[in-house]
Amino acid sequence: MAAVPPISDSPLKTLAQRILPSGPSVELDAIDTKLLVELSRDARIPQSKLADILGMSSPAVADRIARLKQRGVIRGFSVDIDWERLGNSTVAYLSIVAAIGHDQSVVISHLLEIRGVEEISVVTGSNDMVVKIRAHGFDDLRQILANEVWNIAGVQQTVTSIALVHAEPENVTERMLRAISKHDV
Amino acid sequence: MAAVPPISDSPLKTLAQRILPSGPSVELDAIDTKLLVELSRDARIPQSKLADILGMSSPAVADRIARLKQRGVIRGFSVDIDWERLGNSTVAYLSIVAAIGHDQSVVISHLLEIRGVEEISVVTGSNDMVVKIRAHGFDDLRQILANEVWNIAGVQQTVTSIALVHAEPENVTERMLRAISKHDV
């Protein structure tokens, strides 16, 4: 194992927690699945409405949600923002080749701190990492690259693919849940 | 413009709505930003708590949220699921080269219908598209590629990068909002 550069301010410990296998795989029953589908459509739906839909009492729903949280299935509830509307419409994918002798997890730690970075993957193939960045126009993207990404020791080469069009299926979560579920929902 | 293959069952119209520029850019004031930050942390927080945090009345908060929805900033509220926990832990990025003479939007339409597809980008550079797919193990990924992606007319070549490690910053939405905001939050 090669020498590892110092980490300075980067939270390597939390990184390890973030990228290591996260425990036992969880099975959902039909009610859990339907519950998650409804929450994916509107996370601010009242428990009482969920109770009606699922045919059970409101405290039972609260229990289910708490249990799904506790089992780590539900990470939280969030707002879905249209970044285009806020001018944050430049999406880019960076293909990164890492320098030999640098710990990749350190590189990841640094990347995770960069504004605009949405996802980082260590991948198979001719590149080492794929990073998705969202920025406020080309100028902003250029700044992020020049001032942040290219300053990370261990990043040897980057190829930037700028998204001209960016699309997502309408209900990713719901579709994924249905695909996973062995029951009808 | 070359001849366009028939679309059959794909909803091109809704695609156009999905990928075309979405209207005027919206400016957020300090309160909007703080509101969105709170909602991004926990979308199921009661209005009254938001009212306390923001130092305003509960109906005022309801108004703000309604206006943000109406202006298209808030697309909705959703549940954040840990797919790893559900066994859906295989992430892959496809680099696609499209065949000449095929309308890219048709290819996108078909890709959007495929189970596991989370994002599609038409990009600059030597590839035409980048597609992010999440699957239930390698076998499932192979099936999606073989039965779905490679059956799309217009997909000439794909290179698949499988994610060995996949990480995301902890609070992408919050950080992005702070970056956008001209005010302190």
Place this chain on the structure above:
DNA sequence: CATGAAACTAAGTACTA
């Protein structure tokens, strides 16, 4: 700010290992 709706708490019941 008042009124109806919804969430939380506690106590109790049915099914199961």
Place this chain on the structure above:
DNA sequence: TAGTACTTAGTTTCATG
């Protein structure tokens, strides 16, 4: 019998005109 998943009822808290 202990444990799990639920219900009902009473109280507090919340949303909305």
